[in-house]
Amino acid sequence: MMGRLRHEMRDREKDLLEDLVEETEIYTTPTKLIGRGDIAQKSTMLIDGFIARSITREGKRHIIGIHVPGDFVDLHGFALKRLDHDIVTIGHTVVGHTPHARLVEVMRTEPHLTRLLWFATLLDAALHREWILKLEQLNADGRLAHLIAELWHRLNFVGLAEPSSCAMPLTQVELADACGTTAIHMNRTVRAMREAGLIDFSRGRVMISDMERLKKLAQFDGAYLYGQGDLYLADALETEVA
Amino acid sequence: MMGRLRHEMRDREKDLLEDLVEETEIYTTPTKLIGRGDIAQKSTMLIDGFIARSITREGKRHIIGIHVPGDFVDLHGFALKRLDHDIVTIGHTVVGHTPHARLVEVMRTEPHLTRLLWFATLLDAALHREWILKLEQLNADGRLAHLIAELWHRLNFVGLAEPSSCAMPLTQVELADACGTTAIHMNRTVRAMREAGLIDFSRGRVMISDMERLKKLAQFDGAYLYGQGDLYLADALETEVA
DNA sequence: CCCTCATATAGACATTTGTTAAACTGACGA
DNA sequence: TCGTCAGTTTAACAAATGTCTATATGAGGG
Known part of the structure; x- marks a missing residue:
């Protein structure tokens, strides 16, 4: 959830984050x-x-959030x-770790x-x-539709979406778990939306027609x-440092 | 959402919060x-x-949270x-306000x-x-049932619940908005649970049989x-000050 | 190459929920 | 006292979703 905050950071903080x-x-x-x-440590x-x-x-x-x-x-x-x-990981996944001790250190000094x-x-x-509202x-x-739109936008924020497609490695079972429905009904839904010419899944991607x-x-x-520039306090506190 | 954090505070912080x-x-x-x-300011x-x-x-x-x-x-x-x-307020409500400027000050000094x-x-x-999961x-x-149980427990945390009842000024329409269903279906549900001897509403309260x-x-x-003592970092950082 | 397994697809039926319309109740002000 | 209005209750029907069962498909391992 830091990806969209990068533009709020100064160079030194970006370095700090990398180091974490x-x-x-x-x-x-x-x-x-x-x-x-x-x-967790x-x-x-x-x-x-x-x-x-x-x-x-x-x-x-039940899936209550996707990153x-x-x-x-x-x-x-x-x-x-x-x-x-x-x-839990989905598909091919690469993660990094930050020891909590490092975060405590950051809270003290930064x-x-x-x-x-x-x-x-x-x-x-x-x-x-927004998920509560969706449900x-x-x-x-x-x-x-909401899940797909959200993931496309979030991927687009970090430069990982094509204009009319993005990665979507979730199985229909997982899509169902994330939408609060059953796998069978999700299958019905996917089929209907495909037949309606809205979307199509293939090889871990979704095409948004x-x-x-x-x-x-x-x-x-x-x-x-909350796209760029929507952080309020960041600005307010900026003056304190400048 | 501060009520359950009081036990984590020192006396001076409680005073500070009151002053806010x-x-x-x-x-x-x-x-x-x-x-x-x-x-908001x-x-x-x-x-x-x-x-x-x-x-x-x-x-x-749609109601996405109740306080x-x-x-x-x-x-x-x-x-x-x-x-x-x-x-939005529900029923008879008393609120206090804290200017954001005061919060900025707190962030700098406390x-x-x-x-x-x-x-x-x-x-x-x-x-x-938990609401996502509930839905x-x-x-x-x-x-x-989940909404009632949650509110009873939260009210109990701040000493506002009786053993088998608590305030519940929500109308059936509002209950429906908070449960993602229609008012009419909520009415069916309330009636069924009342007939089952589970709960009963009267004069802005719910009796939990x-x-x-x-x-x-x-x-x-x-x-x-997250009842008392479940805050982790609070302890970890306490040592820094002590 | 075939086997096996997870995934996807499909149909039939039961249950839950939505929709529409209408009547009822109680509090409150004219 | 009588309306008025928000809230509650009820019924009948339509639509969405769940459940059960079964089959098809496709990738990977033996």
């Missing part, structure tokens, strides 16, 4: 990086691929004693970067609110993603 | 305190009553440029309290995740509410 990430790891199969209830930065936050209850898995490259996946796990959900870390968690919360407001096709219609179906706004 | 709140206001009718898109502390975060889209209102006394309602609005949703403010927003995010996992009766059955129906865990 170490111990790069690669996963090619679905892997649970951190489990619910674990007390480090936070995870997603470098390439996708990561889901998920909770399994009554035998069913794209550039995101700090479990920054909040650094402050809250134990994580309330699992962190107040401005500390605020950016805070803002990163606030952006997470804004994404959560309350839309039915299955709208939810799928009609972005406008997709966004309309999803009632997708995008303002909640 | 000023300009107390009382509302007896539903009032929109802040609107989506507004750039102050944050709102809920002192008594209830407040909902809501978004109206396509003529339908209880002791919560800092829009702390995030202090960092994000504009709020992504409305803040690092420990600043962290607690951060944690408060992280607890909000944890609540959001993905449960159908209407489970969602209502069978808390265990209610929690089971809601698959309610409660761990996500």
Whole structure:
């Protein structure tokens, strides 16, 4: 969740952030990086691929958030004693790690970067609110459309989207878990949207044939993603340092 | 969202927090305190009553979060440029205000309290995740049960719940908006749960006849509410000051 | 090359939920 | 006291979604 904050950083902070990430790891199969209830000693930065936050209850898995490259996946796990959900990789994934001791050090010595870390968690919360709205407001096709539109925009923010396609390695089961429906109904939904000429999946990518219609179906706004220049306090506090 | 953090504070910080709140206001009718898109100059502390975060889209209102006394309602609005949703009062409500300028001052001079403010927003995010799960996992009766169980526990945290009842001034329409269903279906659900001897509403309160059955129906865990002693970083950073 | 497994697809049916329309209740002000 | 209005309740029907069962497809391993 740091990717979209880069433009708020000074060069020295970008260097600091780079230094925070170490111990790069690669996963090619679905892997649970951190489990619910674990007390993590480090936070995870997603470098390439996708990561889901998920909770399994009554035998069913639910995906409550998806991360794209550039995101700090479990920054909040650094402050809250134990994580309330699992962190699992999707597809081919590369992650870096930051020991919490390093973050504590940053909080002591780098107040401005500390605020950016805070803002990163606030952006997470804004994404959560949009997911709540998506689930309350839309039915299955709208939810799928919304998920695709959101991921395309977020990937586009970090330069990883094509004009009418982007990576989408989620299986239909995972799409269902993220939309609060069943795999079978998700299959119905995918088929209907494909036949309607809206989207198409192939080899881990999604082709978006009609972005406008997709966004309309999803009632997708995008303002909640908070693009550049939307950070308020960053400006207010900037004066203190300048 | 500060209520449950009080036990993490030192006396001086409690005083500081008290000082932050000023300009107390009382509302007896539903009032929109802040609107989506507004750039707020102050944050709102809920002192008594209830407040909902809501978004109206396509003529339908959706509630994406409910606050209880002791919560800092829009702390995030202090960092994000504009709020992504409305803040509306429910029933009889008393709020206090804190100018953002005061919060900026706190961030500069009170690092420990600043962290607690951060944690408060992280607890909000944890609540959001539980709402996502509730919407993905449960159908209407489970969602209502979950909402009631959550609010009872949160009110209990701040000493405002009776053993088998608590305030619940939401109308059935509002309950529906918070559970992602229609008012009519919510009415069906309320009736079924009343006939099942689970709950009963009367005069702005809900009686919980069978808390265990209610929690089971809601698959309610409660761990996500993060009771006392669950803050991790607070301890880690404490050593730095001691 | 075939086997095996995860994934995708499909049909039939049950259940939940949405929609529309209408009536009922209680609080409150004219 | 009588309307008025927000909130609640009910019924009948339509649409969306879940469940169960079964088959098809496609990639990877033996």
